[in-house]
Amino acid sequence: xxxxxxxxxxxxxxxxxxxxxxxxxxxxxxxxxxxxxxxxxxxxxxxxxxxxxxxxxxxxxxxxxxxxxxxxxxxxxxxxxxxxxxxxxxxxxxxxxxxxxxxxxxxxxxxxxxxxxxxxxxxxxxxxxxxxxxxxxxxxxxxxxxxxxxxxxxxxxxxxxxxxxxxxxxxxxxxxxxxxxxxxxxxxxxxxxxxxxxxxxxxxxxxxxxxxxxxxxxxxxxxxxxxxxxxxxxxxxxxxxxxxxxxxxxxxxxxxxxxxxxxxxxxxxxxxxxxxxxxxxxxxxxxxxxxxxxxxxxxxxxxxxxxxxxxxxxxxxxxxxxxx
Numbered sequence: 001x002x003x004x005x006x007x008x009x010x011x012x013x014x015x016x017x018x019x020x021x022x023x024x025x026x027x028x029x030x031x032x033x034x035x036x037x038x039x040x041x042x043x044x045x046x047x048x049x050x051x052x053x054x055x056x057x058x059x060x061x062x063x064x065x066x067x068x069x070x071x072x073x074x075x076x077x078x079x080x081x082x083x084x085x086x087x088x089x090x091x092x093x094x095x096x097x098x099x100x101x102x103x104x105x106x107x108x109x110x111x112x113x114x115x116x117x118x119x120x121x122x123x124x125x126x127x128x129x130x131x132x133x134x135x136x137x138x139x140x141x142x143x144x145x146x147x148x149x150x151x152x153x154x155x156x157x158x159x160x161x162x163x164x165x166x167x168x169x170x171x172x173x174x175x176x177x178x179x180x181x182x183x184x185x186x187x188x189x190x191x192x193x194x195x196x197x198x199x200x201x202x203x204x205x206x207x208x209x210x211x212x213x214x215x216x217x218x219x220x221x222x223x224x225x226x227x228x229x230x231x232x233x234x235x236x237x238x239x240x241x242x243x244x245x246x247x248x249x250x251x252x253x254x255x256x257x258x259x260x261x262x263x264x265x266x267x268x269x270x271x272x273x274x275x276x277x278x279x280x281x282x283x284x285x286x287x288x289x290x291x292x293x294x295x296x297x298x299x300x301x302x303x304x305x306x307x308x309x310x311x312x313x314x315x316x317x318x319x320x321x322x323x324x
Contacts, residue, residue, distance in 0.1 A: 025055035026231055028218075029067040029076035032060045035102070035184055035275070036080045038256050043242035045255075051241075052234035071096075071219065077228075078220040078235075082136060083291065084298055084307060086219050087317045091310030095222040097319045099236060100214035104278025105200035106130065106137045107186040110178045111171065112193050119148055119198070126158045128167035128179035133159070136215060137180055137200045139301040144203040183278060187270035188262075207297060210290035214280045225319060232319075247276040288318055 026049075030036040040058050043049055049056040059076050061067040067079045072094070086098045108127075110116050116125070129138045138159070145153045153159075160167070160176055164185040170176045171194065178197060179189070190196065204213075218235075225232045245252050253260070253268045260271065295313040298306060 025057035026078070026228075026235055027057045027059055027076040029059050029061055029070050029079040031062075031064065031067070033259070033261060034080075035104075037259060038275075039101075039239060039242045039246065041256065041259060042245055042252060043238045046242070046245065048238040048241040049234070052237045054231050054234040054238070056235065056238070071221075074221075077224060078218045080216055081219050082215050083217060083219075083317050084136065084295060086217075087295065087310045087313050088306075088308045090314045090317060091308055096219050097222045097225060098217040098219050098317055099232075099319045100280040100283050101217045101239070102275075102278040103212060103214040103216075103280050104183040104274055105204070105215060106180060106182045107196045107200060108141065108178055108180045108198040109171065109186050109189045109194045110197045111174075112195055114177070114195075114197075116178065116197060119145060122153070122178065123151075123156045124158070125177035126160055126175070127153075128160045128162060128170055128176040128181070130162070130164045130167060130179070130181040130185065132161050134302055134306050135161075135180075136298065137182075137203075139298055139306070140200060140203045140207070141180060141198075143297050143301050144198075144206055147207065183274050184271055187274045188267055191264065191266040191270045204294065207294075209294045209297070210287060212280075212282060213287050213290045213294060214283070222316070222319075243275075243279045246272065247279055288315070291318075 028036075028040055030040060037058070037060075040056060044056055044058070059070070061070065064081070067076070068081065068085070070076045071079045072089075080101050083098045086096045089096045116122060129135055131138070133154075142153045145151055145156070149156075160170070162170070164181050167176065167179045167181060168185055168189055171179045171189065172192075181189070186196065204210075218239075220232070250269075250272065253272050254263075257263045257268060260268070262268065292313045295307075299311055
């Protein structure tokens with residue numbers, strides 16, 4: 001009952017008319033200005049979904065939390081989220097599963113003229129963190145600092161948690177010393193002159209984990225996927241087709257510019273490069289084992305607040321038929 005009430009309330013902030021479309025299609029929950037919207041717009045614009053025998057129906061939400069509630073309530077068929085969330089849901093009795101969407105990760109960015117040159121220089125600094133205290137990149141940075149310096153950045157720096165656009169502005173105006181943000185906001189900063197101090201990929205490598213593990217993916221109910229197996233495979237095929245277009249075509253990014261919110265060629269070029277790097281190129285047992293290794297780090301740093309009772313990664317977190 002509580003979940004239904006929550007969904008009713010959140011339904012009031014669903015954006016746009018997309019939800020009024022044919023509900024027999026494959027319903028994908030997304031944020032209008034998120035990277036998923038770029039992929040879904042591309043596959044629908046070029047009819048890649050219809051070529052694979054499905055109709056993708058985008059349903060827009062005001063926040064990631066609203067999209068998660070919609071998935072739990074059965075109001076959408078899939079959303080993009082991270083696999084630690086899927087693992088936690090499985091530990092609490094939900095049968096969600098996951099296929100890779102992107103292995104793109106964020107970066108710790110500093111102004112071009114910053115005198116921060118080493119990890120120890122960050123001690124006492126104000127660091128913007130996109131998201132909250134349980135953001136996965138923040139937890140990985142804390143683990144990295146513990147390994148390299150023997151300190152926990154939760155107490156050694158002043159974290160400033162917030163939304164990525166706001167943190168970009170804070171960095172530009174010198175009110176924070178660095179910002180740990182999502183890859184597409186890091187790309188915008190880099191295009192405007194900021195520099196990458198430390199990428200999340202480098203943190204992961206230094207922690208001894210395979211950096212090719214996708215953190216984000218399409219999550220859906222296992223029972224639904226077993227029942228609609230052909231539709232799931234059709235969606236995976238259309239998603240790969242859209243990724244190939246976005247990786248190779250500059251014109252596609254120009255077309256998407258109004259949705260992205262910028263016509264700046266430097267920003268669009270940086271976004272395309274980041275998207276290309278983040279496209280999963282392999283997803284085998286080796287990457288799944290690496291995901292388990294990364295999960296162990298997140299469990300150690302994030303604890304029960306992050307993973308609940310799921311101390312070990314459930315192998316069924318990942319949709320078995322999918323491989324690269």
